[in-house]
Amino acid sequence: MDLEIERELMEAQSTPSSESGNGQFDKMLQEAVLHIEGLMLVTVTDADRTVIFREALPVFHEPRFEEALIDKCYDAFDDIKKLHIGSSDVLMLFYGAMQVVQFRVGSYYGTIVCDLVSNMGLVHNLVNRIRECLKILAGMSNDTPSQQI
Incomplete structure (x- = not known):
């Protein structure tokens, strides 16, 4: 099963098609949570910590843990920036029996939670796809009328 999903993620378009905007991103997240074994939560927030996209297994209901993860994500990237220790x-x-992947693109931040047996190759492919989509979204939000002239 993982090989089929991996092929789908690898062969999927990396750039948006003309059909984009029809819930394609939400559908991608839903399918990832359903098909990547051990994937429990995918969340994307903006600079104000407002949840933009969220997909989770029905059994994953940990609002305080989720909120703490989002706070730590912002803090970690802020510390990296302040300390000039890299541009990651x-x-x-790793947190207990969970793996957590956190990422940022412009003013958007993402958190993915999965268990220790998850296929991290698939998870990282998903992270790359989400980041590509967020780059497009960040580029669109950076466009101002004066730049479009």
Whole structure:
């Protein structure tokens, strides 16, 4: 099963098609949570910590844990910036029996939670696809009328 999903993720378009905007991103997240074994949560927030996209297994209901993860994500990337210790846009953490991948693209931040047996190759492919989509979204939000002239 994992090989089929991996092929789908690898062969999928990396750039948006003309059909984009029809819930394609939500559908991608839903399918990832359903098909990547051990993937429990995918969340994307903006600079104000407002949840833009969220997909989770029905059994994953940990609002305080989720909120703490989002706070730590912002803090970690802020610390990296302040300390000038690198320009990493993807962090991987281990917490108990969970693996957590956190990333940023412009003013958007993402958190993925999965268990220790998850296929991290598939998870990282998903992170790359999400980041590509967020780059397009960040580029669109950076466009101002004066830049379009």
